[in-house]
Amino acid sequence: MLKFVVMSDLHVMPQGELSMTLDTGARLEQAVDAVIARYGDADFCVLAGDLADLGQPAAYRRLKAIIARLPIPVHITLGNHDHRPSFLSVFGDHFVAETGKIDKIIDIKGYRIILLDSSEPGRVDGVLTQAQIAWLKARLAEAADRPVIVILHHNANALHIESDNIAILDPEAFIQALKTHPDIRQVIAGHVHLTSTATWRGLSFTTLSGNHYSCSVDQPHIPMRRLAGPGQMAFIIADADSTTVLFDDYIDGNDEIFLED
Numbered sequence: 001m002l003k004f005v006v007m008s009d010l011h012v013m014p015q016g017e018l019s020m021t022l023d024t025g026a027r028l029e030q031a032v033d034a035v036i037a038r039y040g041d042a043d044f045c046v047l048a049g050d051l052a053d054l055g056q057p058a059a060y061r062r063l064k065a066i067i068a069r070l071p072i073p074v075h076i077t078l079g080n081h082d083h084r085p086s087f088l089s090v091f092g093d094h095f096v097a098e099t100g101k102i103d104k105i106i107d108i109k110g111y112r113i114i115l116l117d118s119s120e121p122g123r124v125d126g127v128l129t130q131a132q133i134a135w136l137k138a139r140l141a142e143a144a145d146r147p148v149i150v151i152l153h154h155n156a157n158a159l160h161i162e163s164d165n166i167a168i169l170d171p172e173a174f175i176q177a178l179k180t181h182p183d184i185r186q187v188i189a190g191h192v193h194l195t196s197t198a199t200w201r202g203l204s205f206t207t208l209s210g211n212h213y214s215c216s217v218d219q220p221h222i223p224m225r226r227l228a229g230p231g232q233m234a235f236i237i238a239d240a241d242s243t244t245v246l247f248d249d250y251i252d253g254n255d256e257i258f259l260e261d
């Protein structure tokens with residue numbers, strides 16, 4: 001049985017600094033504690049972008065120190081808050097794929113897991129380059145006999161919320177690439193700070209709330225409210241004929257966050 005954890009939207013700040021009133025580094029420490037307590041037998045952990053809130057090297061150094069406590073391998077891709085050169089300065093250039101971005105494949109227990117770096121410098125929405133789409137098609141063709149799970153920072157599907165305008169900029173090429181494979185089990189993203197599941201164009205899409213604030217869904221078309229909880233990771237359990245996504249709220253709490261002007 002394949003088991004793995006997905007964390008997203010860590011938004012780590014340098015030691016002593018808060019983001020949206022939250023100590024995101026301390027929250028990530030709680031996430032690591034939860035993995036140690038509950039998922040020590042998982043095969044790996046994925047960090048699905050927005051690793052550092054403002055992309056500073058000091059934040060990446062703090063992140064690296066915190067995740068060093070994880071008892072399982074860690075695989076990483078980036079989000080719109082990340083700064084690729086700063087990330088690489090701390091984590092190393094070996095994270096760069098032939099696409100020039102932080103993409104990766106993981107072949108394990110009859111599955112292929114594909115990480116795609118949807119971040120694009122200077123943009124908040126997500127971009128998959130032509131090189132990435134070509135790379136994705138090639139990696140899918142190699143794994144035509146296996147189920148595939150794709151993980152990236154930005155959601156491709158509309159969630160009918162305020163932030164739909166910062167999803168994947170042009171999802172059509174992505175969808176067409178995914179459609180070349182017969183058994184895409186899940187497309188998992190963060191970015192929206194919200195838990196959702198959807199089917200769109202015959203594919204299954206999931207978002208997790210992540211480590212930062214979460215967004216309210218009660219008034220989706222007016223400015224969202226930011227909530228202090230949950231801090232949430234996803235836990236995936238998968239075998240030949242099933243792929244299940246569970247959500248673990250390692251931090252509770254639904255207090256609204258009020259920012260000072």
Ligand SMILES: [Fe+2]
Pocket residue numbers: 009011050079081191192193212
């Ligand atoms: Fe985020």
